[in-house]
Amino acid sequence: xxxxxxxxxxPVTIIIGRTASFAIEIxxxxxxxxxxxxxxxxxxxxxxxxxxxxxxxxxTKNGNTYYLTVPxxxxxxxxxxxxxxxxxxxxGGERFAIVLxxxxxxxxxxxxx
Numbered sequence: 209x210x211x212x213x214x215x216x217x218x219p220v221t222i223i224i225g226r227t228a229s230f231a232i233e234i235x236x237x238x239x240x241x242x243x244x245x246x247x248x249x250x251x252x253x254x255x256x257x258x259x260x261x262x263x264x265x266x267x268t269k270n271g272n273t274y275y276l277t278v279p280x281x282x283x284x285x286x287x288x289x290x291x292x293x294x295x296x297x298x299x300g301g302e303r304f305a306i307v308l309x310x311x312x313x314x315x316x317x318x319x320x321x
Contacts, residue, residue, distance in 0.1 A: 219310040220293065222247075225284040230276045232295060232306070242298040243267045245276040247291050247311050257291065258282045286313045 222228045230245065242263050246256035260266035260278045268275050276295075293311040297304045 218307075219312065221312045221314060222278070222283055222286075224286060224288060224313050224315050225280055227280045228278040228283060231273055232276070233273050234297065234306070235272050236299070238299070239269075240274075240297050240299050241301075243274050243276070244296045244298075245278065245293065246296065247278075247286070247293045247313075249291060251292050251308070253292075258286055283313070288314050 220228075220230070232243075234240065234243075240262070242261055244259060244261040245267070246259040248254075248256050258278055259282075260276045262269075266277045266279065268277075289312070291311045291313065293307070293309060294305055295307040297306050
């Protein structure tokens with residue numbers, strides 16, 4: 209499993225066919241309605257090629273930290289290459305972009321050394 213503690217706007221690498229896991233801290237006085245991690249071809253695309261959200265059960269919360277998990281079966285169908293990922297927060301009836309950066313999908317093993 210790849211695990212990142214995401215500051216804002218940082219590129220990530222996801223290994224095809226492996227579970228990817230991220231943590232992001234959000235300091236709010238109220239609960240989010242949803243938190244979505246989505247990968248798409250370009251910034252202008254409106255649909256995701258893979259995603260995780262609170263509503264699909266792949267985002268959990270502990271305190272102010274949200275843990276996003278993109279299951280291996282979801283990453284398995286993505287071709288190697290560079291994409292755009294975003295983290296969107298639904299809060300108070302509105303959707304806010306929190307992170308927009310590059311996601312690289314590749315075959316093999318990730319080395320965090």
